[in-house]
Amino acid sequence: HFLSTLDYCRGELILAPRTDSASFQARAQAAGDNIVRMWLVASHFIFARGRLNQAPEGLFLVDTGLAGAGLAPNKAALDEAGIAIDTSNPKTGMGGGGPVQFVQFRASATLGKLSRDDVLGNYILGGNPLGGMPFKTNGIISHSFFRQSRLTFDFDAMKLVTQNCTA
Numbered sequence: 001h002f003l004s005t006l007d008y009c010r011g012e013l014i015l016a017p018r019t020d021s022a023s024f025q026a027r028a029q030a031a032g033d034n035i036v037r038m039w040l041v042a043s044h045f046i047f048a049r050g051r052l053n054q055a056p057e058g059l060f061l062v063d064t065g066l067a068g069a070g071l072a073p074n075k076a077a078l079d080e081a082g083i084a085i086d087t088s089n090p091k092t093g094m095g096g097g098g099p100v101q102f103v104q105f106r107a108s109a110t111l112g113k114l115s116r117d118d119v120l121g122n123y124i125l126g127g128n129p130l131g132g133m134p135f136k137t138n139g140i141i142s143h144s145f146f147r148q149s150r151l152t153f154d155f156d157a158m159k160l161v162t163q164n165c166t167a
Contacts, residue, residue: 005152006064009165021156028152034162036112038062040155041133048160050111050141052081058138060111061130062160064151066142071109071121072102073139074128080138083107085123093122101125109145114162119145 003021005014016024028035039047039059046062052073058080066072078085083105090101102122109119130137152161 003152003154003156005150006146007150008147009150018156021154024152024154024161025157025159028161028163031163034111034113036160036162038153038158038160040158045133046153046160047137048111048141050109050138052077052107052109052138053083055081059136060138060141063140063142064146066122066140066144068120068144069104069122070116070119070142070145070147071107071139072124072129072142073121074130074137075123077138078105078123081107087125090125095124095129097129109141111141111145111160111162114149114164116145116148 001018002015003018003024007014036048041047047059048062049057050060051057055077058077085103085105087103090103092099092101102124105121105123106118107121108115108117130139146162148165150163154161
């Protein structure tokens with residue numbers, strides 16, 4: 001219902017009228033902001049194309065609720081990115097569906113022009129949480145990846161826009 005911005009820089013949620021979409025997109029383009037196409041799947045799953053390390057691009061669920069981490073890729077995405085994980089000492093935490101076991105790792109991630117190095121990731125043991133999607137996914141890109149930016153969801157233009165906090 002809104003042009004919604006998670007302004008991590010100021011710790012604010014900004015809700016603008018959807019009718020501001022065209023002028024917002026024009027300002028974002030003129031400013032050289034990172035503008036990425038997004039897809040809304042079902043009622044609330046937002047996907048965008050990104051990459052881990054130097055792997056090929058793939059679809060990632062944009063889910064800003066993964067507190068403490070920025071990535072949760074599936075095994076295929078880890079393999080494509082050349083990321084080896086040690087599953088011998090997993091941690092336990094709470095996921096959306098209850099307790100999960102995971103292994104932490106660090107990687108570079110890119111979404112459009114926004115790149116972050118040394119992003120903390122969690123590989124969830126025991127299956128792919130996005131395995132029920134009817135298309136190939138690479139995992140989740142989340143909270144700590146976006147922490148140094150303003151993230152806007154423009155559902156009229158179907159674009160995700162990020163600005164660095166220094167902007």
